Amino acid sequence: MSKVHVTTKINGDSTEYLCDPRETLLDVLRDQLNLTGAKEGCGTGDCGACSVELDGRLVCSCLVLGVEAEGKEISTVEGIADGETLHPLQRKFIEHAALQCGVCTPGILVAAKSLLEKNPDPTETEVRYWLAGNLCRCTGYDKIIRAVMDAAAEMREAA
Amino acid sequence: MNYLTPASFAEAAACARDASGVTRFLAGGTDVLVQMRADIVTPDTLIDIKHIDGARDITRAADGSWIIGVAAPGAEMKEHPELSKDWPGLVEGMDLIGSTQVQGRATLVGNLCNASPAADSVPAMVAAGVEVSVTGPDGTRREKAENIPTAPGRTSLAAGELISAVHVPARGENGGDAYLRFIPRTEMDIAVVGCGVNLRLDGDVITEARVSLGAVAPTVLLVQDCADAIIGTTLDDAALEKLAAAASAACNPITDKRGTVKFRTHVAGVLAQRTAKIAYGRAKGASK
Ligand SMILES: Cc1cc2nc3c(=O)[nH]c(=O)nc-3n(C[C@H](O)[C@H](O)[C@H](O)COP(=O)(O)OP(=O)(O)OC[C@H]3O[C@@H](n4cnc5c(N)ncnc54)[C@H](O)[C@@H]3O)c2cc1C
Ligand code: FES
Ligand code: FES
Numbered sequence: 001m002s003k004v005h006v007t008t009k010i011n012g013d014s015t016e017y018l019c020d021p022r023e024t025l026l027d028v029l030r031d032q033l034n035l036t037g038a039k040e041g042c043g044t045g046d047c048g049a050c051s052v053e054l055d056g057r058l059v060c061s062c063l064v065l066g067v068e069a070e071g072k073e074i075s076t077v078e079g080i081a082d083g084e085t086l087h088p089l090q091r092k093f094i095e096h097a098a099l100q101c102g103v104c105t106p107g108i109l110v111a112a113k114s115l116l117e118k119n120p121d122p123t124e125t126e127v128r129y130w131l132a133g134n135l136c137r138c139t140g141y142d143k144i145i146r147a148v149m150d151a152a153a154e155m156r157e158a159a
Numbered sequence: 160m161n162y163l164t165p166a167s168f169a170e171a172a173a174c175a176r177d178a179s180g181v182t183r184f185l186a187g188g189t190d191v192l193v194q195m196r197a198d199i200v201t202p203d204t205l206i207d208i209k210h211i212d213g214a215r216d217i218t219r220a221a222d223g224s225w226i227i228g229v230a231a232p233g234a235e236m237k238e239h240p241e242l243s244k245d246w247p248g249l250v251e252g253m254d255l256i257g258s259t260q261v262q263g264r265a266t267l268v269g270n271l272c273n274a275s276p277a278a279d280s281v282p283a284m285v286a287a288g289v290e291v292s293v294t295g296p297d298g299t300r301r302e303k304a305e306n307i308p309t310a311p312g313r314t315s316l317a318a319g320e321l322i323s324a325v326h327v328p329a330r331g332e333n334g335g336d337a338y339l340r341f342i343p344r345t346e347m348d349i350a351v352v353g354c355g356v357n358l359r360l361d362g363d364v365i366t367e368a369r370v371s372l373g374a375v376a377p378t379v380l381l382v383q384d385c386a387d388a389i390i391g392t393t394l395d396d397a398a399l400e401k402l403a404a405a406a407s408a409a410c411n412p413i414t415d416k417r418g419t420v421k422f423r424t425h426v427a428g429v430l431a432q433r434t435a436k437i438a439y440g441r442a443k444g445a446s447k
Binding site: 020059064131 | 161189192346
């Protein structure tokens, strides 16, 4: 089976890789590019642990083929912090203890960031619906929602 | 596996005609990739239709009708203010599919061609009177949405044929549509029953109606008896009762972990009433 050459942009950097056309973007990110932030919880679109942005749209990277990234722009959790400076969402997740095992956290950070870019002042209900595809088996969700609401408030003040 | 990215629908049809083995078109991939992962379908050829010019566009023609590109994801339908105003039921049916992440990819046509009896956008499409363009090696024809699925997982598309556009009628005066589904939770579940209603009023009286039901038969149903129960009425209690009876009578469901035959049959009646009330309210409020 011949591999396909893909040129794409990940967190702003031009990237090239060879992949089997059956390989998912999640596998390419983790196994070839060493971007292990995106996690595989289910591999079938149900848990959101693999969330990334593809041309500005929140998607499950387990439901995207590596070959589909050709010519696209991808953002992963690795691109959220600015060097050593954490994104407000990351800081608030630590402050509110919004994670335990952390498997869901990268996906939730990517998803929450994409919500706040579209809607800087979401209601709690809007946050809960937006994150309905991000499962967490540890925290009971409440601390996650508080952390997102608090980060949103801080980002509005700073804006 | 061959991964192809044709630049036109004619080329996509030719790719499918020339391919041997298992062939799938790839729109949002939210069914195809899940089926690949579960080894339910292992394609030899995957034809990605997202590179076709205009395949993601949502446009309204001069006569008010809409063309939705086969690769336009649910998120883009929802973000389209005019489409949501004209066809809120259709947009809601699509929007109920999966999570925000799934919405970033999933398409109407993928939902239709995956041919699940419980597909959420399909009753809304059928009620709205949606037609699709079908492109094959011999050209393009028009087909009603309800004629595409023929059985769970099966469609009427011949080998080498694909859907190349979704045609939504002009909203017109005093019309409204709605889609509701029953699920045991609030998000991320498969419909136990789905119902789409689209109707038009003259004053308070219903002059046209289309009612469709999902998840109560091997394919989504367009139920003429439901439409007949409410046409010529003001959706009064007697009409609503007849509507529920007609909806329940049309059901031919299965029992599974989500609901029994008896439960689905009952819920179909209740849901038809609720959906019709919403569509009626929208038709009264809509001045377009
Ligand atoms: C987590 C999750 C939750 C979901 N929840 C729901 C839900 O609540 N309700 C629901 O109804 N569905 C649900 N689905 C199923 C799925 O998301 C929908 O059916 C979706 O609309 C499929 O669209 P797609 O563009 O991703 O299709 P794809 O996976 O790209 O394609 C689906 C099928 O259609 C065929 N196809 C695609 N385009 C064409 C074309 N132009 N011509 C001919 N054939 C074509 C493909 O070959 C394939 O057989 C869910 C899926 C996931 C992963
Ligand atoms: S791993 Fe992609 S949604 Fe679970
Ligand atoms: S912190 Fe463990 S799954 Fe969310």
